[in-house]
Amino acid sequence: xxxxxxxxxxxxxxxxxxxxxxxxxxxxxxxxxxxxxxxxxxxxxxxxxxxxxxxxxxxxxxxxxxxxxxxxxxxxxxxxxxxxxxxxxxxxxxxxxxxxxxxxxxxxxxxxxxxxxxxxxxxxxxxxxxxxxxxxxxxxxxxxxxxxxxxxxxxxxxxxxxxxxxxxxxxxxxxxxxxxxxxxxxxxxxxxxxxxxxxxxxxxxxxxxxxxxxxxxxxxxxxxxxxxxxxxxxxxxxxxxxxxxxxxxxxxxxxxxxxxxxxxxxxxxxxxxxxxxxxxxxxxxxxxxxxxxxxxxxxxxxxxxxxxxxxxxxxxxxxxxxxxxxxxxxxxxxxxxxxxxxxxxxxxxxxxxxxxxxxxxxxxxxxxxxxxxxxxxxxxxxxxxxxxxxxxxxxxxxxxxxxxxxxxxxxxxxxxxxxxxxxxxxxxxxxxxxxxxxxxxxxxxxxxxxxxxxxxxxxxxxxxxxxxxxxxxxxxxxxxxxxxxxxxxxxxxxxxxxxxxxxxxxxxxxxxxxxxxxxxxxxxxxxxxxxxxxxxxxxxxxxxxxxxxxxxxxxxxxxxxxxxxxxxxxxxxxxxxxxxxxxxxxxxxxxxxxxxxxxxxxxxxxxxxxxxxxxxxxxxxxxxxxxxxxxxxxxxxxxxxxxxxxxxxxxxxxxxxxxxxxxxxxxxxxxxxxxxxxxxxxxxxxxxxxxxxxxxxxxxxxxxxxxxxxxxxxxxxxxxxxxxxxxxxxxxxxxxxxxxxxxxxxxxxxxxxxxxxx
Ligand code: ACM
Ligand code: ZN
Numbered sequence: 001x002x003x004x005x006x007x008x009x010x011x012x013x014x015x016x017x018x019x020x021x022x023x024x025x026x027x028x029x030x031x032x033x034x035x036x037x038x039x040x041x042x043x044x045x046x047x048x049x050x051x052x053x054x055x056x057x058x059x060x061x062x063x064x065x066x067x068x069x070x071x072x073x074x075x076x077x078x079x080x081x082x083x084x085x086x087x088x089x090x091x092x093x094x095x096x097x098x099x100x101x102x103x104x105x106x107x108x109x110x111x112x113x114x115x116x117x118x119x120x121x122x123x124x125x126x127x128x129x130x131x132x133x134x135x136x137x138x139x140x141x142x143x144x145x146x147x148x149x150x151x152x153x154x155x156x157x158x159x160x161x162x163x164x165x166x167x168x169x170x171x172x173x174x175x176x177x178x179x180x181x182x183x184x185x186x187x188x189x190x191x192x193x194x195x196x197x198x199x200x201x202x203x204x205x206x207x208x209x210x211x212x213x214x215x216x217x218x219x220x221x222x223x224x225x226x227x228x229x230x231x232x233x234x235x236x237x238x239x240x241x242x243x244x245x246x247x248x249x250x251x252x253x254x255x256x257x258x259x260x261x262x263x264x265x266x267x268x269x270x271x272x273x274x275x276x277x278x279x280x281x282x283x284x285x286x287x288x289x290x291x292x293x294x295x296x297x298x299x300x301x302x303x304x305x306x307x308x309x310x311x312x313x314x315x316x317x318x319x320x321x322x323x324x325x326x327x328x329x330x331x332x333x334x335x336x337x338x339x340x341x342x343x344x345x346x347x348x349x350x351x352x353x354x355x356x357x358x359x360x361x362x363x364x365x366x367x368x369x370x371x372x373x374x375x376x377x378x379x380x381x382x383x384x385x386x387x388x389x390x391x392x393x394x395x396x397x398x399x400x401x402x403x404x405x406x407x408x409x410x411x412x413x414x415x416x417x418x419x420x421x422x423x424x425x426x427x428x429x430x431x432x433x434x435x436x437x438x439x440x441x442x443x444x445x446x447x448x449x450x451x452x453x454x455x456x457x458x459x460x461x462x463x464x465x466x467x468x469x470x471x472x473x474x475x476x477x478x479x480x481x482x483x484x485x486x487x488x489x490x491x492x493x494x495x496x497x498x499x500x501x502x503x504x505x506x507x508x509x510x511x512x513x514x515x516x517x518x519x520x521x522x523x524x525x526x527x528x529x530x531x532x533x534x535x536x537x538x539x540x541x542x543x544x545x546x547x548x549x550x551x552x553x554x555x556x557x558x559x560x561x562x563x564x565x566x567x568x569x570x571x572x573x574x575x576x577x578x579x580x581x582x583x584x585x586x587x588x589x590x591x592x593x594x595x596x597x598x599x600x601x602x603x604x605x606x607x608x609x610x611x612x613x614x615x616x617x618x619x620x621x622x623x624x625x626x627x628x629x630x631x632x633x634x635x636x637x638x639x640x641x642x643x644x645x646x647x648x649x650x651x652x653x654x655x656x657x658x659x660x661x662x663x664x665x666x667x668x669x670x671x672x673x674x675x676x677x678x679x680x681x682x683x684x685x686x687x688x689x690x691x692x693x694x695x696x697x698x699x700x701x702x703x704x705x706x707x708x709x710x711x712x713x714x715x716x717x718x719x720x721x722x723x724x725x726x727x728x729x730x731x732x733x734x735x736x737x738x739x740x741x742x743x744x745x746x747x748x749x750x751x752x753x754x755x756x757x758x
């Protein structure tokens with residue numbers, strides 16, 4: 001017991017850097033433009049007084065006073081210019097969101113305009129000690145001497161929340177606003193209408209509340225298997241609540257941008273007012289995810305009246321300049337056969353349904369412009385011609401954003417490949433069910449919003465970036481926390497910090513202190529893998545693994561015997577010496593436990609003591625694998641391939657469908673896999689009956705024998721380049737199945753159609 005306590009204390013001391021270090025490392029996220037450590041320090045005490053030279057300065061001061069009160073339990077009082085050592089000074093000479101913070105000679109001075117001072121306060125909060133650090137410094141709140149000059153790289157720094165698929169109440173939106181502001185994000189894109197629910201009160205259309213805000217079933221529970229729990233689901237924000245959110249956000253210097261979707265993703269509205277659809281209905285609020293064919297009719301003037309009425313109620317609630325009108329994923333099926341839509345096209349000489357969508361968006365833009373608002377739309381609004389003053393939100397990669405910038409339109413970059421925060425954050429096998437994709441923290445961080453092909457002049461149209469949280473598979477507040485954080489924090493750094501300050505190692509070194517702070521208020525962020533956990537191809541009998549918890553003052557518990565780690569497993573206190581026999585493998589499994597006691601998923605690393613397979617000296621360019629099929633009964637996959645084949649050819653991947661008409665068969669595939677980087681690769685088969693997978697003629701996955709669908713996994717270190725792959729499979733009758741996948745260990749599998757050659 002004593003020993004454990006001592007180790008715990010030592011582990012703590014390692015992180016208690018601020019008070020003791022001569023040259024402390026600050027952990028500010030997003031990293032400011034310029035940080036100069038000037039030595040010395042200032043101690044914040046209850047006797048300290050603050051002074052604010054204007055109303056805006058007073059507001060910034062109050063944010064800080066509140067932070068000190070909730071974290072350190074005392075209230076700073078207002079003093080005079082003479083007796084105050086905490087000075088908030090409005091300064092019009094600085095850029096709108098810029099600030100200058102100086103901690104020196106027993107005085108803290110913050111200068112900026114209103115938003116700038118607010119951001120300066122966020123920075124000051126981030127360089128304050130965490131509670132354990134205050135304790136370690138004998139209850140002193142020490143802030144290191146520093147001069148920080150800062151301003152954002154991009155004006156638009158957004159986060160989008162989809163409340164259509166799942167509804168989150170106003171209290172939770174407030175919490176999100178607080179976290180956003182802490183990272184200097186300034187736009188909350190509120191996705192308010194969807195096929196699965198209309199979430200904003202519109203007084204002129206009461207059925208939007210009584211019908212469109214409710215759906216029959218939810219997709220909670222075991223929807224992994226496509227089952228529904230049968231319980232109704234719904235909710236909407238009253239206009240009063242919307243006003244409260246907008247006002248609350250404004251205090252945090254966040255503009256709320258409402259999205260009212262058109263012409264697609266409108267099924268909930270159609271369920272309430274079926275005359276607004278091409279067929280007239282009846283319609284039901286969607287209970288399934290995906291893109292629905294029922295959309296607003298573009299040939300019916302009543303639709304425009306409805307949308308103008310809706311926007312007329314929406315506009316006064318949102319003082320910001322922009323209204324998002326969607327525009328994405330609008331199937332044209334109904335328009336193609338709708339007499340009204342076709343008549344409109346004919347009357348206006350529109351050449352196709354894309355032109356009709358463009359007409360729709362332009363007509364709505366004209367209306368919104370007449371009310372003093374500008375529109376934002378998803379990149380589909382480029383199709384058929386952009387509305388004259390529209391801002392484009394580029395989501396299907398960057399192509400739409402690039403095209404719009406070339407057409408001199410403002411662009412917000414939110415490519416799904418980097419900024420869709422509903423994608424998986426890690427190995428799908430150990431992550432909660434997600435819509436798909438693979439977007440680990442590092443990939444979000446790596447995003448550069450200026451596409452290389454744009455000229456300096458065109459780059460000026462890229463106004464910023466946004467992380468999008470679609471909530472099909474994110475039903476609760478806890479799951480929003482989990483998917484959004486820490487990835488939105490990485491996104492905030494892309495949005496704010498100068499490009500030359502981007503440094504993932506520094507970011508990851510800063511993050512643990514932030515996560516400790518959020519753990520303290522029970523934000524359910526994804527606990528990242530500890531630093532130092534990585535698969536390794538061992539060259540000797542042992543290797544030393546040095547880990548660092550991903551949450552400051554957190555702990556790591558681990559096993560080396562393959563068992564699942566738990567709170568009672570070995571506590572990590574010093575580097576682990578991992579041994580493995582020749583040609584053998586050892587697996588380190590661990591959990592990270594936060595200071596509040598929350599445990600991460602089980603993360604693991606494999607240490608494999610085996611020589612790399614060198615790449616073959618070939619460079620095939622033809623995609624797909626060759627096959628030899630035998631139409632007879634096998635008992636073992638290993639016997640497939642002898643004698644003359646009944647059928648030969650090439651298939652894009654390991655596809656058995658061409659042969660399943662035969663009562664029994666065996667097939668051998670042969671080709672090459674393209675390996676992108678040196679490392680440990682995992683190959684997986686699921687087969688019924690047996691299969692054998694070999695790489696460079698060595699069997700890696702032996703899944704042989706007559707059996708029901710069975711998963712088998714094998715691993716092998718591979719050098720970058722081409723390697724031979726062969727798969728033998730047989731079906732002796734009954735169930736037929738062969739699934740093959742591979743990828744860097746613990747990461748998403750590669751797309752076989754891109755990786756196989758012959
Ligand atoms: C989108 O993801 N449909 C904008
Ligand atoms: Zn129509």
